[in-house]
Structure formats: C-alpha cells, structure tokens
Amino acid sequence: MLKRPSSRRKSKKDQIELNLVPFIDAMVTLIGFMLFTTSFLAIVSIESPFPRTSSADIEQKIQEKPLQLTVSIREKESEIWSPFERIASKVIPHTAEGQPDVSAIHQALFPIKTQFPNETKIVIVPTARTTYDILISLMDGLRNVEPTDPPLFRKNPATGVDEAVKTLFPEVIFGNLLGDT
Amino acid sequence: MAFYRSIRSRRNRRKLPGSFELQLTSMMDVLVIIVVFLLKSYSTSTNSFATVPGLKLPISASQDVPADSLQVIITPESLTFENERILDFVLTAGSIETNDAVYEFKNTDMDEGGRRIVPLYDALMKARDKQELLRAKSPQKDAEGKPLPFEGFLAIQADKSVPYETVRKIMYTAATAGYRVFRFLAMKKEI
Numbered sequence: 001m002l003k004r005p006s007s008r009r010k011s012k013k014d015q016i017e018l019n020l021v022p023f024i025d026a027m028v029t030l031i032g033f034m035l036f037t038t039s040f041l042a043i044v045s046i047e048s049p050f051p052r053t054s055s056a057d058i059e060q061k062i063q064e065k066p067l068q069l070t071v072s073i074r075e076k077e078s079e080i081w082s083p084f085e086r087i088a089s090k091v092i093p094h095t096a097e098g099q100p101d102v103s104a105i106h107q108a109l110f111p112i113k114t115q116f117p118n119e120t121k122i123v124i125v126p127t128a129r130t131t132y133d134i135l136i137s138l139m140d141g142l143r144n145v146e147p148t149d150p151p152l153f154r155k156n157p158a159t160g161v162d163e164a165v166k167t168l169f170p171e172v173i174f175g176n177l178l179g180d181t
Numbered sequence: 182m183a184f185y186r187s188i189r190s191r192r193n194r195r196k197l198p199g200s201f202e203l204q205l206t207s208m209m210d211v212l213v214i215i216v217v218f219l220l221k222s223y224s225t226s227t228n229s230f231a232t233v234p235g236l237k238l239p240i241s242a243s244q245d246v247p248a249d250s251l252q253v254i255i256t257p258e259s260l261t262f263e264n265e266r267i268l269d270f271v272l273t274a275g276s277i278e279t280n281d282a283v284y285e286f287k288n289t290d291m292d293e294g295g296r297r298i299v300p301l302y303d304a305l306m307k308a309r310d311k312q313e314l315l316r317a318k319s320p321q322k323d324a325e326g327k328p329l330p331f332e333g334f335l336a337i338q339a340d341k342s343v344p345y346e347t348v349r350k351i352m353y354t355a356a357t358a359g360y361r362v363f364r365f366l367a368m369k370k371e372i
Contacts, residue, residue: 042369045247
C-alpha cells in the first residue's frame, strides 16, 4: 500500500515566486537604449575610383589590347563594346519608358564574363540626363550576380578547382568624367 | 436602511482581494520578443551618415557597408557638404513656366569652362587640409615614419532625380581637390 502523500507539498508556503521586477527594469532600459541608438535606415555603398591615365598607360594598352569592357548609354539605346574589339559589340534598345534596359544589359554580360572570367573592370559612359536612380540600378546590374541568374564558374589557378563567381564586374569606372558627352 | 448597508458592506469586504499580484510573465514575453527583434535589426556599423529632409535615395542590391568618410549630399535644389549647405541651384529658364522644375548650377559658382564647382572645391580643400593636419599630428606613421597619406574617399548621397551631369561635375571637382575614390550611397534592398 502506498504511503499517503505528505500534505506539506500542497501547502502554499513552499511556492517560490520569482521576483521579475528588476529583470523588467533591465529590459526596459535595454529597449530604450537600443531604440535610441538603432539606425533603421540601412545604407550601402558602391565604390568607384576616379580614372587615371598617362601616355605610358595608353602605349601599353595599345600593345596589350585589353578587354576594357564599356557600356555606353545613349539617347535611345545602350551599347556594350570593347575599344580594342575584343568582343562583338551589342546594342540594347531602351525600355518603353526611355530608360536603359538594365535587365537586358545584365543578361548580355554573362557570356562576356564566361569568356573573360578574370576581368573585374567595366567602364560606364552615361548621358548627362541619366538620373542617379538609373545610375545605381545600372551599377548594380553590372556588378552583382542575382540568385536567379545562371551559375558562373572560374578555375582557381592555385588549386585548379572551379569556383563559383559571385560578382560580374565589381569595379565600375566612369568613362566620361572629363568629356562633354 | 442601516441593516441593508451593513450587509452590502460585508459582501464588498469579502470581494476585496487580500493581496493583489501583477501577472508579469506575459509582459516579460513581450519585452523579450522586442529585445530579440531589436538585436536582430541592430546595426553594428559605426557610420554616421546624416541626411537631409526630402532626400529620396535610390535602392541598391549592394552589400557593402560604407566606412566613415566625408560626404556630399545632392538634393534637386541644393548641395550640402558635411552638414553645411554649400550652394543652391537655380531654376533653368525653360522650366520656370512648366510643372517640372529643373535646376542647374549658377554660372558664378563654376569655373574651368563649367566643369569645376568653386564653393565645393574650397570646402573640399579646407576639409582635406584639416585631415592632413590631423594625420601629421597623429602618432600613426607609415613604414618610412611619414604621416599616413590622405585617403581621398568621398561619399556621395544624391536624390533619385539628380542627373548625372550634376554628379559628374561634383566628381570632377572632388578629383581636382585630391579625392580619388567615390562612394555612391543608396538604401539597402530588402531581400
């Protein structure tokens, strides 16, 4: 026969109550501090160096004939080309709104990146009326690989293993900072 | 009457709770959720990029968090450098009678054939001199014991509608003042 449970367990005197008040004080202080210091506006940046050139550079370029991939924005179309004719130039008409077709330009860069996987630089030549909004979306299209894009691979010369390429042409340089176009 | 009052008072007395205990557990739940949310969205970056009212930044898919640097803010109407309004643009003659206001630089603010912005150049040179002075006094030196060179980073915040023509003039002016790398700021695209 089981022993009868002690009545002491049921007595209210043994219930321990956690004192939550100091904990709540700490929480409220922490929330206040964080609300005060948190920046809800997340700002990101795209870096672009000012182009440098010298006569020695030009002579070297004429000899080496680098890709120097260039995207020129014009009034009604955009053109992807290479001054040393390393690739066949491609003309992409603007959208119905009269803005550069960023998506088509982005897609057109994939075969070039496959052909020149080690190339990281791209020159952009916008028109004077191109807005900052378009410039940023264009630079995004030239630099980033979207998750929905087809995968790109590049052979690592050190290991000989194919590695996924996470960026297209991350170094964007403005080509007409001195010119009047 | 007195009889009824005494009964009522006795009933009320019975209803009064002996000791009132506030249920804090649910409140704790709410506070913990808020703290977790804030910790998740807490930005650990130390940059302090100010902005101006009415500025509409574009959205970018870039993931690069900008480091602290001097910054220029371009709104459709004015130019601000390091929280100081440098100059105001003027309405173009053609846009006065139309609904679409188009602004441009004052001719008196420009030189070098309309390429360089004089008030901005002066402000940039002043800021550069200040930075070089601070670097000269800093204990941090390069390998040869000379002060660290001027880095020349300039952050550019511009309104969505600002044309490249304006941005180009600012970049050219900054380059002539020794600023060689530009950081175009935008709002982070939520994924």
